[in-house]
Amino acid sequence: MTPPSDLPVWHLAGAGNMGTLAAFYLRAAGFPVVVRRPSPARKTLTFEDRRAPRTLDLPAAPAGPIRHLVVACKTPYSAAALAELPLAPDVTVLRLQNGLGSLDGLLPAGADLIEVVTTSAVKGRHPTHHLVAENQTWMGRARGGPAPAWFDTLAAHWPGLEWAAPIRERQWRKLVANAVINPLTGLYDVPNGRLLEDPDLRARADRLADEADTLLGALDPAWSGGSRQQVAAVARATAGNTSSMRADMQRGAVTEIDAINGWLLRQADRLGLDLPAHREIVAAVLEHSPAP
Ligand SMILES: NC(=O)c1ccc[n+]([C@@H]2O[C@H](COP(=O)([O-])OP(=O)(O)OC[C@H]3O[C@@H](n4cnc5c(N)ncnc54)[C@H](OP(=O)(O)O)[C@@H]3O)[C@@H](O)[C@H]2O)c1
The missing domain is CATH 3.40.50.720 (NAD(P)-binding Rossmann-like Domain)
Incomplete structure (x- = not known):
């Protein structure tokens, strides 16, 4: 035919x-x-x-x-x-x-x-x-x-x-999960579930999630927030997994941090907002991985 x-x-x-x-x-x-x-x-x-x-x-x-x-x-x-x-x-x-x-x-x-x-x-x-x-x-x-x-x-x-x-809400939800789980698991070289077990990592994850909610709420007042809980649910469901950023960092490859946390920082800049936890974690990841 x-x-x-x-x-x-x-x-x-x-x-x-x-x-x-x-x-x-x-x-x-x-x-x-x-x-x-x-x-x-x-x-x-x-x-x-x-x-x-x-x-x-x-x-x-x-x-x-x-x-x-x-x-x-x-x-x-x-x-x-x-x-x-x-x-x-x-x-x-x-x-x-x-x-x-x-x-x-x-x-x-x-x-x-x-x-x-x-x-x-x-x-x-x-x-x-x-x-x-x-x-x-x-x-x-x-x-x-x-x-x-x-x-x-x-x-x-x-x-x-x-x-x-x-599709934007789904993109933003996925972005927040990636922006919290990927750089932390990459920097600490741990599986996703460790973010729920280690109190220090949990606190860092919560700060990243809260800053993401502040920014996304500023971009769209209809944003429903709740990123702490959503990120925890993803970390729980993928507890044994190695995130893609951890895998990239383990093999010395360029990471996708610029399109993930970097996107949040560029939006924050436009709005005159500071996201210190994201700023710090981007710098830390870039220090430990090759430049794009
Ligand atoms: N894998 C997953 O489960 C998954 C899940 C959700 C989302 N994603 C997303 O999907 C995207 C792709 O991830 P992936 O896991 O499929 O990566 P991947 O397996 O590394 O595949 C990327 C491909 O792009 C090719 N490539 C690199 N530079 C290119 C160029 N200049 N022109 C054409 N091709 C080029 C690479 O070829 P070489 O190997 O020859 O460089 C490789 O075949 C990423 O953004 C990732 O975050 C992946």
């Missing part, structure tokens, strides 16, 4: 853990997925349950404008990943990254930026990626708006995928 001519061809920038998972679901939904790096790519996705490992062959991207793009590189590499890409003026972008604002200034004015928040987890290294947890995923625009035409087809093949209109 000839595919319909308006079938989106998804270009993948960042064919790592999350990018491979997204490619797997997009392909299951019948969408072609192409890559520029590595190009072409053969990936293996393995599963925690009884599903057999899947091999994914991702062909090299053809020349010509990109109309559908998945960005799934780590945030410090966003500019490099997008630098040479021939983006169409109305490109649709799925931003599958933690933190906020990592694509600011990098997309054409007419781009449709769709943010992705996920509680799924994938680990591994090219070419083998392991789906550790297949949970909830939300897609949506920060200011809301209806799902694009391709969304229902994708949602039928992406377990736990929902459209969120708007």
Whole structure:
């Protein structure tokens, strides 16, 4: 059967853990997925349950404008990943990254930026990626708006995928959890649950959560706060896990702190607010990890 001519061809920038998972679901939904790096790519996705490992062959991207793009590189590499890409003026972008604002200034004015928040987890290294947890995923625009035409087809093949209109509250909740748990577990080299057990760490976590609530409440008076409790719930649910920032710091890699706590600090600057706990923890992480 000839595919319909308006079938989106998804270009993948960042064919790592999350990018491979997204490619797997997009392909299951019948969408072609192409890559520029590595190009072409053969990936293996393995599963925690009884599903057999899947091999994914991702062909090299053809020349010509990109109309559908998945960005799934780590945030410090966003500019490099997008630098040479021939983006169409109305490109649709799925931003599958933690933190906020990592694509600011990098997309054409007419781009449709769709943010992705996920509680799924994938680990591994090219070419083998392991789906550790297949949970909830939300897609949506920060200011809301209806799902694009391709969304229902994708949602039928992406377990736990929902459209969120708007997605901002979910992004902010995830951001706060990352802004508290990631730098503390990275600096102290501990699993997430330690934040609940160690009184000093708990006190630092509470200060970070409270400052985040102050800022987000200033940005949006409708922000309901409660970040201390929410962060504690995430730390409890992921007690044995190693956060991505701890993993990055353990292997001497650049961290995503600039898109996480750095985003909070930039917003605070705009509003003339000081967030000393975030300021201090950003400086401490940067001292212990390579500069972006
Ligand atoms: N993994 C998870 O469970 C998870 C969960 C939620 C959110 N996230 C978020 O998802 C994003 C991606 O994380 P990840 O775990 O998938 O990272 P990852 O496994 O390290 O994958 C990132 C990929 O980006 C590629 N890349 C780096 N620079 C590039 C460039 N200039 N052009 C094209 N590709 C480039 C890397 O290639 P090389 O290896 O060749 O450098 C790598 O394949 C992060 O923002 C992370 O916070 C991840």
